Amino acid sequence: MPQITNLRLLFSSPNPTTFLSSFKPNSLFKPNTKIPTKFNKPNYSSYPFFTCLSSSRKSHSKSFNSNRRISSSSLKKSEMGEKRGLSSMKMDDEVAESKKIGFNKKRAEGRDKSSRVKDLKLKVRRLNPVNTISYVQVLGTGMDTQDTSPSVLLFFDKQRFIFNAGEGLQRFCTEHKIKLSKIDHIFLSRVCSETAGGLPGLLLTLAGTGEEGMSVNVWGPSDFKYLVDAMKSFIPNAAMVHTRCFGPSPKSDKIPDNLEKLNDQLKLIDDEVVKISAILLRPSSSETNGIKKDEFALKSSDISVLYICELPEIRGKFDPEKARALGLRPGPKYRELQEGISVKSDTKNIMVHPDDVLGPSVPGPIVLLVDCPTLSHFRELLSASSIETYYADVASMPEENRKTVNCVIHLSPALVVNSSDYQKWMSRFGGAEHILAGHQMKNIEIPILQSSARVAARLNYLCPQFFPAPGFWSLQQLKCSTSPVMAEDTGLKLCETISAENLLKFHLRPYAQLGLDRTGIPATAAPREIIEDLLSEIPEISDAAQQVARLWREDEHASEAASDNNMIEEPWLNQSAVPSCLEGITRENVEIVLLGTGSSQPSKYRNVSSVFINLFSKGSLLLDCGEGTLGQLKRRFGIQGADDAVRGLRFIWISHIHADHHTGLARILALRRDLLKGVPHEPLVVIGPRQLKRFLDAYERLEELDMQFLDCRHTTKASLAAFESNYNQSDNYEPSSGNKVDSVKPKVSDSILFAKGSPMQSHWKRPGSPVDSTLAHPIMEKLTDVLGDAGLESIISFPVVHCPQAFGVVLKGADRLHSDGRRIIPGWKIVYSGDTRPCPELVEASQGATVLIHEATFEDALVEEAIARNHSTTKEAIEVGDAAGAYRIILTHFSQRYPKIPVFDESHMHKTCIAFDMMSINFADLHVLPRVLPYLKLLFKNEMVVDESDELESAVSLAA
Ligand SMILES: [Zn+2]
Numbered sequence: 001m002p003q004i005t006n007l008r009l010l011f012s013s014p015n016p017t018t019f020l021s022s023f024k025p026n027s028l029f030k031p032n033t034k035i036p037t038k039f040n041k042p043n044y045s046s047y048p049f050f051t052c053l054s055s056s057r058k059s060h061s062k063s064f065n066s067n068r069r070i071s072s073s074s075l076k077k078s079e080m081g082e083k084r085g086l087s088s089m090k091m092d093d094e095v096a097e098s099k100k101i102g103f104n105k106k107r108a109e110g111r112d113k114s115s116r117v118k119d120l121k122l123k124v125r126r127l128n129p130v131n132t133i134s135y136v137q138v139l140g141t142g143m144d145t146q147d148t149s150p151s152v153l154l155f156f157d158k159q160r161f162i163f164n165a166g167e168g169l170q171r172f173c174t175e176h177k178i179k180l181s182k183i184d185h186i187f188l189s190r191v192c193s194e195t196a197g198g199l200p201g202l203l204l205t206l207a208g209t210g211e212e213g214m215s216v217n218v219w220g221p222s223d224f225k226y227l228v229d230a231m232k233s234f235i236p237n238a239a240m241v242h243t244r245c246f247g248p249s250p251k252s253d254k255i256p257d258n259l260e261k262l263n264d265q266l267k268l269i270d271d272e273v274v275k276i277s278a279i280l281l282r283p284s285s286s287e288t289n290g291i292k293k294d295e296f297a298l299k300s301s302d303i304s305v306l307y308i309c310e311l312p313e314i315r316g317k318f319d320p321e322k323a324r325a326l327g328l329r330p331g332p333k334y335r336e337l338q339e340g341i342s343v344k345s346d347t348k349n350i351m352v353h354p355d356d357v358l359g360p361s362v363p364g365p366i367v368l369l370v371d372c373p374t375l376s377h378f379r380e381l382l383s384a385s386s387i388e389t390y391y392a393d394v395a396s397m398p399e400e401n402r403k404t405v406n407c408v409i410h411l412s413p414a415l416v417v418n419s420s421d422y423q424k425w426m427s428r429f430g431g432a433e434h435i436l437a438g439h440q441m442k443n444i445e446i447p448i449l450q451s452s453a454r455v456a457a458r459l460n461y462l463c464p465q466f467f468p469a470p471g472f473w474s475l476q477q478l479k480c481s482t483s484p485v486m487a488e489d490t491g492l493k494l495c496e497t498i499s500a501e502n503l504l505k506f507h508l509r510p511y512a513q514l515g516l517d518r519t520g521i522p523a524t525a526a527p528r529e530i531i532e533d534l535l536s537e538i539p540e541i542s543d544a545a546q547q548v549a550r551l552w553r554e555d556e557h558a559s560e561a562a563s564d565n566n567m568i569e570e571p572w573l574n575q576s577a578v579p580s581c582l583e584g585i586t587r588e589n590v591e592i593v594l595l596g597t598g599s600s601q602p603s604k605y606r607n608v609s610s611v612f613i614n615l616f617s618k619g620s621l622l623l624d625c626g627e628g629t630l631g632q633l634k635r636r637f638g639i640q641g642a643d644d645a646v647r648g649l650r651f652i653w654i655s656h657i658h659a660d661h662h663t664g665l666a667r668i669l670a671l672r673r674d675l676l677k678g679v680p681h682e683p684l685v686v687i688g689p690r691q692l693k694r695f696l697d698a699y700e701r702l703e704e705l706d707m708q709f710l711d712c713r714h715t716t717k718a719s720l721a722a723f724e725s726n727y728n729q730s731d732n733y734e735p736s737s738g739n740k741v742d743s744v745k746p747k748v749s750d751s752i753l754f755a756k757g758s759p760m761q762s763h764w765k766r767p768g769s770p771v772d773s774t775l776a777h778p779i780m781e782k783l784t785d786v787l788g789d790a791g792l793e794s795i796i797s798f799p800v801v802h803c804p805q806a807f808g809v810v811l812k813g814a815d816r817l818h819s820d821g822r823r824i825i826p827g828w829k830i831v832y833s834g835d836t837r838p839c840p841e842l843v844e845a846s847q848g849a850t851v852l853i854h855e856a857t858f859e860d861a862l863v864e865e866a867i868a869r870n871h872s873t874t875k876e877a878i879e880v881g882d883a884a885g886a887y888r889i890i891l892t893h894f895s896q897r898y899p900k901i902p903v904f905d906e907s908h909m910h911k912t913c914i915a916f917d918m919m920s921i922n923f924a925d926l927h928v929l930p931r932v933l934p935y936l937k938l939l940f941k942n943e944m945v946v947d948e949s950d951e952l953e954s955a956v957s958l959a960a
């Protein structure tokens with residue numbers, strides 16, 4: 001995800017309590033055009049990168065040092081021509097320095113922000129209530145949304161509203177070509193990772209969209225401000241988000257008073273096209289009595305919102321027949337009537353009023369969005385009087401006050417929806433269409449990301465050893481029928497309902513089309529058809545699959561042969577003989593699962609960074625955790641399997657603060673918290689850059705995450721050595737003894753890269769960032785235990801060259817006893833680069849690595865680009881691995897300009913493989929890894945050309 005740094009503070013969130021009293025909806029929609037003058041600079045940086053290079057020297061320097069969006073089309077052009085001009089160009093000193101040392105210093109030090117301030121305005125749209133097309137549409141239901149609320153789009157020609165933005169929304173919209181750039185308002189039905197997990201990424205993308213980027217209104221119950229506070233830690237200068245909190249704060253002292261007001265209908269938007277209002281629901285008050293109240297008040301995600309969308313009635317048109325009947329002759333009086341002026345009849349002695357000559361008016365459709373996460377919320381809803389005008393069965397309600405609801409979209413879970421009271425409640429809306437968009441069993445089999453499922457199915461066909469996930473899951477495979485939350489309906493049905501499907505629409509305008517529309521629902525292909533397609537498209541793939549299988553069989557022969565000292569190997573395998581740590585390794589030792597292999601933002605085929613290290617009976621780890629990591633775990637292991645994986649996590653390590661590396665963290669932690677409820681357990685250790693702590697601290701005000709944070713700087717070699725010596729010196733270590741703090745500080749001099757006077761030193765050793773070892777000490781001790789349980793000897797973070805506080809990591813497996821019981825086999829070593837330029841620290845850390853997982857954002861031809869953004873090219877990544885004598889190199893974090901397979905030069909790949917989402921590399925298969933690459937290439941032989949489709953264009957963004 002891009003770390004967009006050009007966002008300006010546009011928080012206009014009023015104090016929630018004063019907000020309610022002074023609420024005037026229309027006043028909110030005046031565009032906020034006031035910009036702090038110091039940011040109001042001309043923006044050179046919105047030009048494509050290489051275009052800037054070929055323009056004036058001044059703008060060249062500026063753009064070179066800034067990380068802004070590059071359109072893939074401009075980049076492609078540059079690959080051909082303009083880049084060649086680069087080397088002959090005179091460069092500014094700063095650029096020259098960057099070139100000499102091979103990285104972008106400003107970016108590495110976090111100083112490249114100010115030049116990129118954009119003017120992110122709210123768009124003003126001219127609304128047309130009469131002729132607009134309008135509908136509501138369900139975005140995303142299916143397997144990976146089993147724990148994520150689907151989003152609902154309310155569409156008008158000139159305005160878009162989205163309800164909820166769970167993880168994966170962007171990927172879903174990219175796949176289905178739904179333009180998110182037209183969204184003006186996002187509404188949250190609750191504020192938690194389930195409903196808002198995709199929000200940070202979405203906001204960053206919107207800020208990077210188009211020349212100027214754009215700003216949106218985000219609406220949620222008052223606690224939404226905590227989420228925005230949390231996002232400030234990685235969306236510098238906060239955001240282009242206009243926060244619109246409503247309702248009382250649960251932390252306010254006045255809760256009892258406000259509880260009365262809670263069920264009032266709050267008008268949020270009222271314009272020519274739509275009126276949107278909200279009714280807040282809080283679990284029924286009986287559960288908030290007594291001691292529990294305080295505890296209760298702290299849980300923000302408990303408030304849910306029912307949204308009511310009402311389109312205005314459209315007055316009928318002037319009807320000449322009626323005018324004639326009232327004795328009017330065609331002429332100027334017709335026009336006057338149409339202008340709203342009453343006129344005297346020409347032939348009768350009466351006044352004719354405009355309303356007398358109108359044709360039938362078109363009623364305004366009404367849609368309700370209901371999110372009752374628990375039965376307790378539902379009981380609250382039953383007692384809400386403000387919703388009574390929408391019921392069809394309140395006899396006392398005067399006819400003119402009655403409103404007819406056309407469609408109710410239920411986001412409530414099956415457990416609530418299937419209760420008899422809920423069913424009774426639904427039937428109160430007369431003939432309304434009820435769409436159940438909560439978790440439905442049947443949707444589990446329909447992947448919401450069909451394109452990536454298709455690729456997964458193809459990879460699985462070719463090489464099931466490295467791609468065990470089938471791409472498509474059946475209910476049977478998922479073995480989840482016993483889960484009570486997912487229980488199918490009990491048979492009790494008082495009113496007709498339909499299950500939501502991806503892209504199901506309900507038309508609102510034109511009125512003649514009012515009702516359901518299934519035409520947009522994508523056809524689902526069975527896995528069998530996908531393979532048939534593959535075989536007809538690439539007939540030789542069938543042979544290839546057999547040859548791949550033979551690699552494993554040969555391997556069995558080879559090991560037999562090896563025991564006869566008669567091993568025949570491919571020449572390149574001689575160059576890197578199997579390291580001793582792999583001797584006699586079983587399939588239950590370690591497996592690397594690449595969950596997300598793309599950079600910047602989630603795309604159609606590649607999700608953002610996450611590496612799952614499966615240690616089997618010893619648990620698991622996550623290295624980075626981009627948005628949608630949980631969904632990817634489900635695609636790899638199934639729903640139950642993903643739960644087990646999350647339950648078994650020993651710790652999570654995050655490389656740096658860019659959003660493509662950590663925005664899936666809260667969702668994982670929240671799930672773990674729920675899974676372990678009532679089970680004795682320790683909070684999960686999260687090791688990350690210090691900016692991440694700010695995010696997690698702020699986020700925890702919203703939702704309990706049940707974790708302990710440890711700064712990456714505490715796990716550098718120097719810090720660990722200091723910790724060890726302290727630990728050994730004194731068993732009675734006093735955590736409060738302040739004078740020991742210094743000894744655990746990372747020793748800058750230990751680092752080659754950050755040696756005194758080196759260009760990187762300044763941002764490593766920043767003033768005002770003391771390493772508070774006092775607090776860290778108990779967590780360090782705990783980490784020691786955790787490592788032991790996980791069968792690891794150590795975890796060591798090391799600084800890399802990317803942005804401030806960016807790290808790579810070394811995981812060292814513990815020594816093990818050979819199955820013969822006589823020999824000690826040394827532990828394996830996994831090194832993960834994070835995002836970085838090649839650097840000596842990384843080479844040193846990777847010495848003798850069993851596997852080096854290295855970012856390779858760019859192809860070799862784009863080295864200038866890699867330097868400007870502090871990333872690596874394929875070749876550079878391989879050079880690091882070669883220099884360090886790594887046994888195997890896995891390349892990942894590919895720019896989204898390579899939608900399915902990156903561009904690479906096969907001749908250097910003898911110990912290397914490129915990663916695909918869900919690729920699962922068991923250490924027992926490591927020796928085969930590079931030999932699979934040519935077959936993988938065959939699978940994409942028709943797609944090696946750089947794809948420049950629409951979605952790619954929008955996917956290329958600032959930085960990652
Ligand atoms: Zn990244």
Ligand SMILES: [Zn+2]
Pocket residue numbers: 656658802835959960
């Ligand atoms: Zn990054």
